[in-house]
Amino acid sequence: MASLLHQIQHQSVTIPAALPLDSGQSLPSVTIAWQSYGALDPDRSNAVLICHALTGDQYVASDHPATGKPGWWARMVGPGKPIDTDRFHVICANVLGSCMGSSGPATPDAATGAPLGMAFPVITIADMVRAQAMLLDHLGIERLHAVIGGSMGGMQTLAWAASYPERLRSAIVIASAARHSAQNIAFHEVGRQAIMADPDWQGGQYYGSARAPTKGLAVARMAAHITYLSEEGLTEKFGRRLQARDIKSFGFDADFQIESYLRHQGLAFTDRFDANAYLYITRAMDYFDLAEPHDGRLAGALANAKDVRFTLVSFDTDWLYPTAESRRIVQALHSVGAAASFVELSAPFGHDSFLLDVPALDRIVAGALGAGW
Amino acid sequence: MSALRPDLRIIADAIPAGVRALDIGCGDGALMAELRAGKQIDARGLEIDAAAIEAAMAQGLSVVQGDANRDLADYPDDAFDYAILSQTLQTTERPDRVVGELLRIAPRAFVSFPNFAHWRVRLSLLWTGRMPVTRLLPVAWYETPNIHHVTVRDFRELLREKGIRVEGAWYLSGDKPTSAAAASWRAEHAIFLIARG
Numbered sequence: 002m003a004s005l006l007h008q009i010q011h012q013s014v015t016i017p018a019a020l021p022l023d024s025g026q027s028l029p030s031v032t033i034a035w036q037s038y039g040a041l042d043p044d045r046s047n048a049v050l051i052c053h054a055l056t057g058d059q060y061v062a063s064d065h066p067a068t069g070k071p072g073w074w075a076r077m078v079g080p081g082k083p084i085d086t087d088r089f090h091v092i093c094a095n096v097l098g099s100c101m102g103s104s105g106p107a108t109p110d111a112a113t114g115a116p117l118g119m120a121f122p123v124i125t126i127a128d129m130v131r132a133q134a135m136l137l138d139h140l141g142i143e144r145l146h147a148v149i150g151g152s153m154g155g156m157q158t159l160a161w162a163a164s165y166p167e168r169l170r171s172a173i174v175i176a177s178a179a180r181h182s183a184q185n186i187a188f189h190e191v192g193r194q195a196i197m198a199d200p201d202w203q204g205g206q207y208y209g210s211a212r213a214p215t216k217g218l219a220v221a222r223m224a225a226h227i228t229y230l231s232e233e234g235l236t237e238k239f240g241r242r243l244q245a246r247d248i249k250s251f252g253f254d255a256d257f258q259i260e261s262y263l264r265h266q267g268l269a270f271t272d273r274f275d276a277n278a279y280l281y282i283t284r285a286m287d288y289f290d291l292a293e294p295h296d297g298r299l300a301g302a303l304a305n306a307k308d309v310r311f312t313l314v315s316f317d318t319d320w321l322y323p324t325a326e327s328r329r330i331v332q333a334l335h336s337v338g339a340a341a342s343f344v345e346l347s348a349p350f351g352h353d354s355f356l357l358d359v360p361a362l363d364r365i366v367a368g369a370l371g372a373g374w
Numbered sequence: 375m376s377a378l379r380p381d382l383r384i385i386a387d388a389i390p391a392g393v394r395a396l397d398i399g400c401g402d403g404a405l406m407a408e409l410r411a412g413k414q415i416d417a418r419g420l421e422i423d424a425a426a427i428e429a430a431m432a433q434g435l436s437v438v439q440g441d442a443n444r445d446l447a448d449y450p451d452d453a454f455d456y457a458i459l460s461q462t463l464q465t466t467e468r469p470d471r472v473v474g475e476l477l478r479i480a481p482r483a484f485v486s487f488p489n490f491a492h493w494r495v496r497l498s499l500l501w502t503g504r505m506p507v508t509r510l511l512p513v514a515w516y517e518t519p520n521i522h523h524v525t526v527r528d529f530r531e532l533l534r535e536k537g538i539r540v541e542g543a544w545y546l547s548g549d550k551p552t553s554a555a556a557a558s559w560r561a562e563h564a565i566f567l568i569a570r571g
Contacts, residue, residue, distance in 0.1 A: 312431065331438055332448045340416060340436040344427040361428050368432035 006275060007208070009066045011059070011095070011102030012036065016135050020097075023288075026122040029111065033136045034102025035059050035094040038078060039086030041142070048142045049084060049370065050133065050169075051093040052150030052157035055282050056222075056274055058101040059093045062086070067273045073356060076363075083367040089146060096157070097132045098124045098282050100275035104132075107208060107275055118277060119205035126153070126289045130160040134168070147370055149173035151355035152322065153282070156289050159303075159330070163291055166306040173312045173369050175362070176319050176355040178326035179299055179333075180290035185321065188228050189283040192221030196276045205277050218276040219267030226266050231318035231351035235259060292333075299333035306339055312369040313343040314362060316354040342369070378408055380549045381460055381486040381565050388542060388567060389413060389484070393455040396420065396479060398442050399462035403430030410435070418454070420445065443467045446475040454480040460565075463487045464520040470532060477538065477570050486565040489545075491525035493559050510562050526557050526564050533568060542567035 013034035020028040036059040041048060051061055051074070062078040064071060078084045078091055095103040098121070106121040137145070148169045150158040155177020162172045178185075196202055199217030207213045227235075239259040243249065246256065255261040295301025311334055315324040324345045334341040346361050348354035355362065378386060382405045389395065391413040397406050400419030403426075409415035419437035421427050430437040440448070442459070443466055457476040464487050466472045476483035488510045489495075498506035505515035513519070526545070533540060545552045545561035552560045 310436065335438075335448050335453065336450050338450075338453060340418065341438055342427075342431050342436045343438045344424055344431060345439055346424065346428075361424075364432040365428060368434050371434060 006067060006100060006273065007107050009102075011066070013102045014136065014139055016139055018135065020128070020132060020135065022122055022128045023125040024123050028104060028122070031097070031132050031135060032102070032104045032108065033094050033097075033132055035092060035136060036061065036063060037093075038062055038091040039089050041090040045142055046144065046146065047089050048137075048145050049089045049091050050137070050145050050148045050161075051078070051084070051091060052129075052133070052148065052154035052161075053093060053096065054150070054152040054154050055225075055286065056270070056279075057154065058099070059095045060101075061091070061093045065273065068269075076358065077366065083363040084149070084370060085367070089370065092137075092140070092142075094133050094136050096129045096153075096282065098129070098278060098285060100278035105275075106205065106277035106281055116206075116208040118208065121277075121281065123284055123288075124281060125285050126156045126160050127164060129285065130157050130164055133157070133161075134165055137168075143168065145169045147171040147173060149175075149366070149370075150177070151175035152177055152352065153286055155322075156286065156291075159291055160289075162306040162309050162311070163302045166309055169309055171310040171312070171369060172306075173314075173366060174327075174330070175314045176316055176322050176352055177313075178322045179292060179302075179330050180326075181287050182326075186287045188224060188321075189287055191224050193280050193283060195220035195224070196280060199276075202276060205280075207276075213271075214276045215268075215271040218271050218274065218279060219264075221267075221276075221279060222270040222274075223263040223267040226263060228321045229351055229353045231320070231349060233318060234349050234351055237349070299329065300336040303333050303337050303339065307337045309339060310369070311339055311341040312365065313341065314355075314365060315343075315345045316348045316351070316359075317345055318347075318349060319352040319354060321352040378404055379460075380546055381544075381563050382408070384544045384546075384565050385458060385460065385484045385486070386412060388544075389415070389456055389458075391415065394453070394480075395456045395458060396449065396454045397458045397460075398446070398476075399459060399465075400426075400430065400435075400437055402426045403433055403435040403437060405458065405460070406430065406435045406437070407433055442472055446472070446479060449479045451478055452480065455482065456480050457483040459483065460486040461488070464490075464522050464524050466522065469522050469524065470536070473532065473536065473538070473568070477568070482541065482567065482569045484565060484567055485529075486563060487524055487529065488520075489526045489557070489561045489564050490523040491527065491558050492562050494562075496559075526561055529564065529566065533566075537571035539569045539571050540566060541569050 011034035015032040020031045062072040095101040148158045148161045155174040196217035199214035201212040202214035244258045244261040291302045292299040315327040331343045348359045395417040397419045406417040457480040495506040544565040545557040546563040
């Protein structure tokens with residue numbers, strides 16, 4: 002599947018400048034794939050950067066080229082929508098390390114032409130943001146009206162505020178955290194081990210072969226998918242109901258609807274995502290701790306961002322990035338004196354609430370973007 | 375913004391332009407919006423109710439969800455020039471400590487509250503022997519959020535004990551001002567501007 006995925010053509014630019022990475026390594030050049038919506042004002046002041054989540058992509062509001070499904074935030078982005086493309090020039094770049102056209106493990110080695118695989122350097126959230134800043138330089142956009150993201154997109158948004166506070170007016174961070182907790186890392190490690198335990202992974206050099214670690218990647222997705230939902234939501238949607246049968250099979254088929262659902266989610270994921278990209282991006286998230294370079298003081302990381310207007314939203318059923326993590330960010334913003342808004346919204350969908358129908362979120366995002374004064 | 379509650383109107387008129395202000399218990403941000411429009415004040419808000427916060431955030435106001443009983447501790451000393459606590463003091467667990475927190479966060483604070491010694495309240499208690507349910511305090515004793523009823527004289531006494539200065543005081547009977555001398559009886563609402571002693 003990975004080979005099909007990598008045959009898709011994406012709008013991209015290859016910037017010939019070196020990209021220094023947190024690991025100490027550097028990329029000699031960087032390719033960034035992106036999509037944009039809405040017109041850029043002549044004074045280039047209406048650009049909004051959307052940062053996508055772990056398994057997201059740049060196709061925010063356009064059909065996915067592999068699956069044909071509508072963009073992952075089509076309900077939020079478009080003409081007259083909360084992120085209004087009649088007003089804003091909306092940009093979303095595929096993150097570094099991903100598999101939708103930006104530099105990542107499937108990128109060919111400059112010398113051999115073979116995909117780098119695990120020779121691609123480990124990257125961080127800050128590296129992703131550095132690459133996005135290079136894209137904006139290339140596009141001639143000096144300052145953003147806003148940076149916005151949910152989950153890993155929220156981490157990038159925070160990293161933007163920490164690294165380039167002068168380049169954004171407003172930061173909107175949804176269902177996110179300023180660091181990955183032990184529990185977050187633990188779930189990711191389960192996913193990575195599932196991929197690497199798949200014999201078809203072949204040490205990451207599967208691109209040229211007929212086999213790809215789709216089973217391992219599907220299991221990784223199944224485990225992760227559980228963390229995106231709430232127990233209440235799962236119970237309501239599936240309960241203990243059986244799948245297309247009246248009695249238990251006394252075997253290991255997908256007897257329960259939840260099993261069938263997860264198997265489907267896992268398998269469908271392998272059509273649109275690359276296993277190595279999953280390894281690299283989950284690693285980047287695990288390494289994320291905005292306060293770490295500042296002796297654990299989050300306020301230190303955000304000290305220069307006091308003129309950025311922050312909006313934070315958490316969801317009461319999100320146990321992956323719980324409200325306490327957003328509150329920790331709010332406290333840091335209080336101590337640097339930045340304008341901060343924060344609310345915990347009630348929604349039944351767990352972590353995935355930021356992608357789903359939560360009208361209160363729409364109003365808050367529209368308000369945060371529209372507040373011009 | 376003409377519909378601003380009378381005690382908020384007084385605060386909006388009295389606060390100097392361009393200062394840093396924190397509105398605690400800001401509700402849907404009516405005062406903050408007025409301060410932004412009329413006084414060029416980029417006010418910050420603290421509010422417990424999610425629906426009210428959402429309404430404030432939808433206007434682009436900076437409001438954080440939190441509880442005045444606990445979350446004032448998250449603000450550094452002197453983070454603001456003015457703290458505003460309107461119609462909230464009587465709902466807090468320890469109003470004395472909240473007042474202390476206000477004057478830690480800012481050198482000055484506006485505090486407004488319903489006066490429990492208003493003659494209507496006094497008469498109601500005297501005649502019926504039951505906790506008053508008045509137009510200002512319309513909720514029965516068992517469901518009222520007002521767990522620490524306070525009078526004008528109580529508040530003045532608290533300030534005296536804590537060595538807090540009063541820089542201004544306004545008293546309202548209905549929507550109309552009433553004199554300080556008769557405030558204990560006649561004021562339904564009191565608004566104090568207090569400062570560190």
